[in-house]
Amino acid sequence: MQNIISKGKNLKEAINIGLNLMDVSKKEVDIEVIQQEKNGFIGIGRKEAIVKISLNQKSSTSKSDEAKVMNHVTHTSEEIVEILPIDKDGEHSTDVEGLSDERNSSFFQSGDSQLEGKAWVNNNKIYVKDSPFHYPTVQIDKGVKLYKNGMEVQEKSTVISQNDQLDIKLDESSEKETSWQVSLVENGLKAILKVDPGFIVNHRIKDVDPDKHIDLVIEESREVHNSLEYEDVLKKLQDFRVIYGIQHNEIVQAINAVEPGEFVVAKGRSAHPGNHGWLDLKVDVNSMNGLVEDESGNVDFRETKFIPNVEKGQVIGIIYPPKPGIPGVTVTNEPLPAKQTYPLKIASGRGVIEVGDKLVATESGRPFIEQRGHLVKATILEKLIHEGDVNLSSGNIRFIGDVEIIGQVEENMTVDAGGDIFVHKSVSEADLTSSKAMVVKGNVINSELNAGKNNLLIAELGHLLGIMNKQLDKMIVFIQQLSQSPAFKSNDFSITGLQPLIMILLEKRFQNFIPYAKQYQEVVEKGENHLEEKEWVQIAVSLKQIFINLSTQVTTIDQLRNLSQKMKELSELSETPVEPDSYMAVAQAVNSRLYCSGDINVIGKGCLNTKIHSGGQLKVSGMVRGGEIYGKLGVSINEVGSNSGTKTIVSVPSDQKIHITQAFEGTLLRIGNKTHLINDKKNHLKAYLNQENELKLESL
Amino acid sequence: MLKYTTVEKNDFLLVSLEGDLDIEGTEVVNEELIPELVHYHSINISLEKVPFVDSSGMGLLISLVNTLKEQNVKITISDVQDDVFEVFELIQLPEILGEEVFI
Structure with missing residues (x-):
């Protein structure tokens, strides 16, 4: 290469780049300034410095002579300035010397011209071939460190040249050890071995084909190294005293595992459940x-x-x-x-x-x-068949068995049955209670119907007992805790019992207890005839004595414990479902109240301004206009609300759905504690709560 | 056995209780202390020398404070020993009597 035109930010850079590329010293060249650099104003009008560098004839013929001269002048920067008057900055000749690199220049000579101005990566090494017109650039990715002439490159990308001493350093290859753990689960029914096999991570630079711009990217390779030994597992099992049901093939699988996993290395025999009577x-x-x-x-x-x-x-x-x-x-x-x-x-x-x-x-x-x-x-x-109507001449009917009424039930009459009630005609302004099922073939007007009263009562009382039981347990713990306080004297317990303390506790700390106890009393008093187990009544008496009347009778902590135990048993009993549950079926209802612990079916035209509470599924084949209806196991209605926007409330618990074939405005849907008011007519509606606890409407 | 001493300053009466505030103090509080205190406008009861309480004793204290409040007597309780106050806090006595009573 005889001459070269080189550009740079200033003359010094232009010359340096040129010399670099030609791989010669300043001594060996003639330099001609083609254009001085201009800085311009804040970058406007900036011009690069351009120089033409040509090998001077003498130096190319007798290079060795020149070398001598060069050695002679090496350390006098002033002379260089004289030789190169354009180099205003006083360039050090040592820099120029350092540029000659045997390896790179020989590569340069043997290189293909297609590679010019390109860089490539092969086997973790970076190679560059220069071109007078283009410098290859390199992007340095995370985890790669590029050293240019011994200095780490801080920027994300840089320009490289054949004359740079380029070294790549990578993060050390890392190793993770095999981790494993044995644990006994399910009350010792199984021994589980968790294995996370270790591995070695090797880093290398991805090979890159020659290009003007290359990326230095790390390639990570993992080599699984599971160091778990059979004996290790056996020893660990011995430590746990595992002797029954060791699964040897599972252990073998575990020590050969390449992926993290769980292995059942020992299996006991699970208990076989018996049958209740x-x-x-x-x-x-x-x-x-x-x-x-x-x-x-x-x-x-x-x-x-x-x-x-x-x-x-x-x-x-x-x-x-x-x-x-x-x-x-x-x-x-x-x-x-x-x-x-x-x-x-x-x-x-x-x-x-x-x-x-x-x-x-x-x-x-x-x-x-x-x-x-x-x-x-x-x-x-037994079954009582009442021929004719129930009215003032027949009197109220109370019977422990089933009651069948061929006629109708008239104003202000009461029918109370220990079994089912079957009414052939209508019921108006009457009160019907059955412990089991109830069927009314006619209309129900201004009446109150209760089916499965016993079950409803038990559910209600059981709920109250559950709440009170929790509080009572807390109270017992609290009294024990208080007795241990250093400044508390408990000797008056033997004289007055716990009464004075209970009185103080009910004042503030357990102030919610009394309302529940009173509510329980009321429910028991009202439904006493329907409660077949007398324990419910006994608890009411105890609650009254200890908490409400605060009688002078001495109360001990053991009495409280007994009471709590009884409450717990009854509360649990109330949660077990009864079989068979009661049901209710009526033709249509107006201004009435229907309660049933099981399913309710309204078969005829539907119900108007009626309150319905079903402990099971509620199904209305006709329409529901006004009132409030509830189905504990879901509600399905043919038509609800009206064109005039009568307010109708349909509710179910949070885990149930409401199905409506035709819903008019004014219908309020309530699912759990979420509500939705229907503003315009909707057909084939399905409402439920989704997993985010939002009320969802699906309209077909 | 519970005893008490009083120091009078104008309308203000300082009562110092001494001994365990328990069931045995029922008579002293109900028949002597309360009738005497209702004549004052402002009363402070010091429990500095009360090392132990029982539930009856706390019941007495509640009825004492409530009776006096009904008579529009301003009443405060002071110098409660730490262990005793712990018991008071357990049964939420400050909430029952009003936080402002304890100083």
């Missing part, structure tokens, strides 16, 4: 479930007439004792007890006796079996 019924006990629509939507009122019957002396059912479960074994060879099984508790009522393991009817009538948890109630219900 149960009753095998030998007779049909369920009456038909009310008025049911057939496929074409018709209702056959005759179908409800089917009522099961038993004769005197007939065996109703056989009681089977509980079957205990088989205990299991843990991996440490300890027995794993099976869940305890309970025998049935039979409460045989009227007309039923227990003979050995059999339940036998002593009277004819409808067998009635109700089961709640382990408690089974069996009675034979």
Whole structure:
């Protein structure tokens, strides 16, 4: 290369770049300034410095002579300035000297002309080939360190040249050790080995083909190295005293694992659950479930007439004792007890006796079996058929069995049945209560209907007891805590009992307790006739004595504990569902209140301004206009609200859905504690809460 | 056995209780202390020398404060020992009597 035109920010840079590229010293060249640099004003009008550098003939012919001269003048910068008068900055000749690099220049000579001005990466090394017109640039990615002439490049990208001494440094290859852990889970039924195999991470620079701009990118390769040994696992299992059910093939899989995983390295035998005592019924006990629509939507009122019957002396059912479960074994060879099984508790009522393991009817009538948890109630219900209407001349009807009324129930009359109630005609301004099912074929006007009263009561009382029980437990803990305070004297407990303390506690700390206790009293007093288990009433008496009347009777902490225990049992009992639950079916209802612990079915035209509470599913085949309806297990209605925008409230708990075929404005949907008011007519509506607890409407 | 001393300053009466505030103090508080205190406008009860309390004693204190408040007597309780105050706080006595009573 005889001459070169070089550009730079200033003359010095232009010359340096030129010399660099030609791989010669200043001594060996003639330099001609083509254009002086101009800085301009804040960058406007800036011009680069341009120089033409040509090899002077003498130096190219006798390079060795020149070298001598060069050595001679090496350290006198002034002379260089003289030789190169354009170099105003006083360039050090040592810099010029350092530019000659045998490796790079030989590569340059042997290089392909296509590579000019390009850089490439091969086997973790970076190569550059210069061109007079272009400098390759390189982008440095995270984790890569590029050293140019011994200095780390701080910028993200830089210009490189063949004459630079380029070194790449990478993050050290890192190693992660295998981690593993043995744990016993499910009460010792299983031993789990968690393995996270170790690995070595190697870094290298990705090879790059020659290009004007290249990226230095790290390539990471992982080499899995699972160092877990069979003996390690066995030893750990020994430490845990695992001796039963060791799974050797799982251990082998674990030590060969390349991915993190869990292995069941020992398995015990789980306990086999037994059966609770149960009753095998030998007779049909369920009456038909009310008025049911057939496929074409018709209702056959005759179908409800089917009522099961038993004769005197007939065996109703056989009681089977509980079957205990088989205990299991843990991996440490300890027995794993099976869940305890309970025998049935039979409460045989009227007309039923227990003979050995059999339940036998002593009277004819409808067998009635109700089961709640382990408690089974069996009675034979008689049936009262009332021919004609219930009015002042017939008097109120109260009967422990089923009641069938052929006529209607008139104003201000009461019908109270221990079994089912079946009314053939209408009910107006009356009060009907049944412990079981209720069917009214006619209209229900201005009346109050309760079906499954017993269950409703128990649900309500159970709820109250649950709340009070929690508070009482806290109170007991609190009294114990207080007794341990250094400045507290508990010797008056023996004289006055806990009364003075309870009085203070009810004042503030447990101030919510009294309202609940009073509410409980009221509910019990109202429904006393329907409560078959007397424990509910006993608790009411205790609550009254201890908390409400604050009698002078001495109360001890043991009494509180007993009370709490009883409350807990009853509260749990109230949560177990009864079987069979009651149901209610009416044709249509106006200005009435319908309560049922089970399903409610309104079959006729629907209901107007009626309050409905169903402990099961609520289904209305007609319309609902005004009032408030609730279905604990969901609501489905054909038509709700009206064109005039009558306010109608439809509610279900948070986990249930509302289905409406046609909804008019003024309908308020309430799901859990979220509400939605319907403003315009909607068809085929489905409302529910989604997982984010938002009320969702789906309209088809 | 609970005892008390009083120091009178104009309309203000300083009462110092001494001994355990317990069931045995019922008579002293109900029959002597309360009838005497209702004649004053402003009263402070010092519990500095009361090392122990029981539930009856706290009941007495509540009825004492409430009776006097009904008579529009301004009443405060001071110098409660730490252990005793701990018991008071457990049963939320300050909330029952009003926070301003304890100084």
